[in-house]
Every structure is written in structure tokens, then in C-alpha cells.
Amino acid sequence: MGHKQSKERRFLKIALLTVSDTRSLETDTSGSYLQQALEEEGHSLADRQLVIDDIYQMRATVSAWIADPEIEVILTTGGTGFTGRDSTPEALAPLFDKHIEGFGELFRQLSYDEIGTSTVQSRCLAGLSNRTAIFCLPGSTGACKTGWNGIIREQLDNTFGPCNFVQHVGVKAK
Numbered sequence: 001m002g003h004k005q006s007k008e009r010r011f012l013k014i015a016l017l018t019v020s021d022t023r024s025l026e027t028d029t030s031g032s033y034l035q036q037a038l039e040e041e042g043h044s045l046a047d048r049q050l051v052i053d054d055i056y057q058m059r060a061t062v063s064a065w066i067a068d069p070e071i072e073v074i075l076t077t078g079g080t081g082f083t084g085r086d087s088t089p090e091a092l093a094p095l096f097d098k099h100i101e102g103f104g105e106l107f108r109q110l111s112y113d114e115i116g117t118s119t120v121q122s123r124c125l126a127g128l129s130n131r132t133a134i135f136c137l138p139g140s141t142g143a144c145k146t147g148w149n150g151i152i153r154e155q156l157d158n159t160f161g162p163c164n165f166v167q168h169v170g171v172k173a174k
Contacts, residue, residue, distance in 0.1 A: 010158045010166055012072045013046040014038050015065045019078035019088055020139065021052050030077040030137075030144045037148050038075070043156065046071045053079045058091040066095065066129045072169040073156060074132060078139035080123045088136050089123045096127025096134065103135065103151065110150040111143065133165045 016038075018031040025031070028050060035045055047065065051057040058079070065071045079088030093099070103126035111119040124147065126135045133156075137147040158166035 007159055009042065011042045011044065012156055012166065012169065013070050014043050014073040014075060014156075015047040015068075015071045016045060016049075017058070017061055017065075017074065017076045018048075018050040018139075019053050019058060019076060020050060021085060023050065023078075025050055030139055030141045033141050033144050034075050034077060034137075034148060037145075037153070038156075041153060041156070043073075053085040053087055055087050055091040058088065059095065062092055062095060062134065066132045066134075069171075071132060073165075074134045075152070076134070076136045077144055078137075080125070080136055080138045082121050082123070086123070089125055092134065092136055093125060093127065095129050097130065098128045100126035100128065100133075106151055107137075107147055110146050114142065114146060128165075128168055131169050131171065133169050 016031055016034055018028045020028070031048065035048060039045060049061055051061055062074060065074050076088060079086045104124050107124050108119045108122055111122060122138050124137050135147065135152055137144050154160045155165045158164055
């Protein structure tokens with residue numbers, strides 16, 4: 001387990017995207033959980049949107065956020081499974097400058113304790129694009145809790161050590 005380093009806490013501006021063909025913002029319990037969790041941690045919600053599971057709509061929304069100098073982190077929920085419409089990895093992986101390989105691996109390890117071998121059907125992923133960290137979580141609220149509490153919360157805390165992603169996000173080229 002990591003440790004806290006002695007430095008002043010930096011809070012981030014985070015955009016949140018729900019990918020769903022069936023939910024609305026009102027029925028999006030996973031997105032609502034992530035919004036509440038990031039705000040309780042002290043971060044601010046820069047934008048929140050919901051798009052259908054369409055590669056080009058996802059890319060358009062996330063690309064705009066990657067280019068936005070105010071947005072430092074993007075969280076997505078949904079579209080990471082194996083059904084015919086699940087296409088978050090195909091939509092967003094090509095946008096990454098660097099893939100965070102260990103994210104999906106660690107998520108599946110944590111998830112195994114909760115759902116057993118069904119975790120192999122999770123195609124969650126993460127990467128960095130234009131000094132923006134992007135974390136793509138499954139659509140279930142339980143999976144979002146696992147990802148946030150088990151990985152993302154600490155990695156978005158600049159006082160967490162020995163390393164975290166805060167140093168890799170922020171000021172973007174203009």
C-alpha cells in the first residue's frame with residue numbers, strides 16, 4: 001500500500017462521461033456515484049455528459065475534453081463489456097498518447113474478489129492524452145466503486161506516494 005507524502009493537496013477538474021443506450025442522467029447511478037465520490041474528495045466536476053454507445057460520439061466528446069485546457073481528468077463509465085454495442089475501448093484507446101497498462105490488470109484483480117472469473121469480461125482501460133488522464137470503467141455502480149476506491153481515488157491524490165498521476169496532468173499545449 002502507498003503512503004501519504006507531506007505536500008499541499010491539489011484538486012483536479014474532472015469530466016464524466018456515461019456511455020449507455022438505456023440510461024438517462026436521471027437514472028445513471030454509476031455516473032452519479034462517480035460525481036459524488038470525486039466531489040467528496042475535493043475535486044470539481046468540469047462537465048458531465050451521457051452519450052449512446054457510438055464510437056464517434058464518444059470520440060467527439062472525449063476529444064473535446066482532451067483539448068480543453070481546463071479538464072485534467074476524464075472518467076467514463078459503460079461500454080467496456082463484450083456485448084455487441086460495447087465499444088468504449090475501440091473508441092478511446094486510439095486517442096491515448098500512452099496506455100496505462102496496469103489499470104485494467106489491477107481493476108480485474110480487485111474485481112475478482114467481488115465477482116470471480118466474470119471479471120475477465122471487463123475491458124476497462126486507461127491512458128494519458130495531452131496531459132489528460134482518462135479512466136474507462138464498466139457501467140455497473142459496483143464496478144465504479146471498485147475502480148474509484150481501489151485505484152483512481154489514490155492516483156488522483158498528489159499526496160499519495162510513491163507516485164500518482166497528478167504530476168502528469170494539467171497545463172496543456174496551446
